[in-house]
Amino acid sequence: MNKRAFLKASGVTMAGSMLSRLLHAQGSAAPRTNWAGNYTYTAPNLIEPHSPGEIQSAVREHRHLRALGSRHSFNGIADDAENQIAPAALKSIRIDAAARTVTVGAGIRYGDLAPVIDAQGFALHNLASLPHISVAGAIATATHGSGIHNGNLATAASGFEFVAANGDLVQLSRASHPEHFNGAAVHLGALGVLTRVTLDVQPTYQVAQTVYLDLPFAVLEQHLDDIFLSGYSVSLFTDWQQGRATQVWIKRRTDQTYSPATLGADFYSAHPARENMHPITGHSAEACTEQMGVPGPWYERLPHFKMNFTPSSGQELQTEYLVPFEHAYPAIRAVETLRDQITPHLFVTELRTIAADDLWMSTAYRRRSLAIHFTWKPEWPQVRTILPQIEAKLLPYSPRPHWGKLFTIPPARIDALYPRLADFKSLAARYDPQGKFRNQFVNTNVFAD
Numbered sequence: 001m002n003k004r005a006f007l008k009a010s011g012v013t014m015a016g017s018m019l020s021r022l023l024h025a026q027g028s029a030a031p032r033t034n035w036a037g038n039y040t041y042t043a044p045n046l047i048e049p050h051s052p053g054e055i056q057s058a059v060r061e062h063r064h065l066r067a068l069g070s071r072h073s074f075n076g077i078a079d080d081a082e083n084q085i086a087p088a089a090l091k092s093i094r095i096d097a098a099a100r101t102v103t104v105g106a107g108i109r110y111g112d113l114a115p116v117i118d119a120q121g122f123a124l125h126n127l128a129s130l131p132h133i134s135v136a137g138a139i140a141t142a143t144h145g146s147g148i149h150n151g152n153l154a155t156a157a158s159g160f161e162f163v164a165a166n167g168d169l170v171q172l173s174r175a176s177h178p179e180h181f182n183g184a185a186v187h188l189g190a191l192g193v194l195t196r197v198t199l200d201v202q203p204t205y206q207v208a209q210t211v212y213l214d215l216p217f218a219v220l221e222q223h224l225d226d227i228f229l230s231g232y233s234v235s236l237f238t239d240w241q242q243g244r245a246t247q248v249w250i251k252r253r254t255d256q257t258y259s260p261a262t263l264g265a266d267f268y269s270a271h272p273a274r275e276n277m278h279p280i281t282g283h284s285a286e287a288c289t290e291q292m293g294v295p296g297p298w299y300e301r302l303p304h305f306k307m308n309f310t311p312s313s314g315q316e317l318q319t320e321y322l323v324p325f326e327h328a329y330p331a332i333r334a335v336e337t338l339r340d341q342i343t344p345h346l347f348v349t350e351l352r353t354i355a356a357d358d359l360w361m362s363t364a365y366r367r368r369s370l371a372i373h374f375t376w377k378p379e380w381p382q383v384r385t386i387l388p389q390i391e392a393k394l395l396p397y398s399p400r401p402h403w404g405k406l407f408t409i410p411p412a413r414i415d416a417l418y419p420r421l422a423d424f425k426s427l428a429a430r431y432d433p434q435g436k437f438r439n440q441f442v443n444t445n446v447f448a449d
């Protein structure tokens with residue numbers, strides 16, 4: 001997908017003002033897909049509200065519906081058999097400098113938000129690999145970046161406003177509802193339609209990004225912690241061949257110190273890249289954030305991809321499993337045994353770390369985690385046969401699959417991975433007693449008994 005097509009697909013060119021303020025039904029339009037094009041939404045009707053009030057009316061009016069973000073999930077988590085509601089037009093940004101928070105409309109994407117808060121002297125604690133995703137949709141699936149001390153993006157959420165199944169506007173915050181706010185943060189779209197999200201911010205900071213090439217896996221056994229602690233956010237990329245990480249991306253805040261203090265000519269046997277790199281071999285680095293140790297604003301270094309370019313590959317599938325960090329090395333080596341099945345269908349694997357959190361449905365719930373990610377070629381028949389093999393290799397390490405990506409782990413096993421699942425179901429039932437917001441994905445993977 002080129003830049004123009006991406007902007008079109010992501011809604012930037014959508015002429016919302018041309019439409020009446022009435023809710024818009026898209027019943028006879030061409031099939032709508034997710035960003036990657038691998039999933040065609042079954043919902044015949046797309047509702048595009050322009051205010052929380054219009055969301056309330058839509059929720060009251062419809063028997064069944066599901067919120068849609070920027071469409072970057074790879075599975076049916078954002079789909080519905082009847083209606084989707086996309087609050088992309090809700091673009092407000094309100095900074096509370098004293099409270100160190102920013103409250104955003106549910107249509108805001110990280111790429112919209114970051115320059116605005118940065119201009120006011122603020123920053124978020126972390127970002128995903130791309131800034132194109134909506135805040136509401138990212139926290140729904142426990143989207144994360146990297147960094148041993150960095151929680152996923154939902155850990156920055158301190159308040160929500162959402163429309164519950166009866167059409168009421170509900171305010172929830174960490175302060176007002178300490179007993180169940182942690183249950184609402186990674187919400188899987190199952191509590192209602194978010195209209196606003198409040199995020200914690202901190203003073204802005206600069207980041208410098210350095211890339212190394214060819215880090216042998218053998219050094220991970222002794223130095224995994226050191227390597228992942230060598231920056232604020234560290235990613236290893238691999239094609240699983242030749243027992244090595246093809247690239248190591250080290251993102252360092254300029255206001256913090258790390259070990260080694262200086263990134264020199266040798267990094268655990270890896271050597272420095274001589275030019276900006278793309279994680280996928282053969283792709284132009286033009287789409288990637290600046291590297292070569294040049295400091296820049298946090299939001300132009302923490303993501304791998306720039307806002308106005310196609311992130312990653314475009315035509316692709318993604319899968320990701322989070323395992324406890326203490327099992328990181330054996331888990332990596334276990335997946336490596338499948339290299340000859342994996343590599344022909346793979347664009348690239350990324351290894352990242354995520355701090356443990358207390359969010360009930362978070363993939364990092366009470367586990368400091370290593371995330372093993374796969375960007376696949378768009379070859380689902382083959383990928384589908386590989387996933388159970390990877391899942392079997394990771395089974396001893398209780399892998400939690402990313403909620404927004406492709407997996408084949410049976411629902412019964414997912415159930416066992418989330419100790420607060422029953423509490424989450426009760427919380428969802430409180431705001432949505434009839435299951436108005438439940439779709440096939442959550443019915444299968446979360447609400448099945």
Ligand SMILES: Cc1cc2nc3c(=O)[nH]c(=O)nc-3n(C[C@H](O)[C@H](O)[C@H](O)COP(=O)(O)OP(=O)(O)OC[C@H]3O[C@@H](n4cnc5c(N)ncnc54)[C@H](O)[C@@H]3O)c2cc1C
Nearest residue numbers: 067069070071072073128129134137140143144189194404
């Ligand atoms: C190229 C690419 C790179 C990616 N990189 C990363 C990465 O670095 N790290 C990572 O963890 N993930 C990554 N992902 C996955 C992505 O971050 C998640 O799938 C994320 O949930 C997508 O957000 P979205 O806004 O597109 O939401 P959608 O995919 O549209 O929806 C996701 C969920 O959010 C819910 N939702 C959306 N808006 C609302 C609302 N207003 N109210 C209630 N529920 C709502 C939906 O119902 C659904 O359940 C990547 C995906 C792509 C395509």
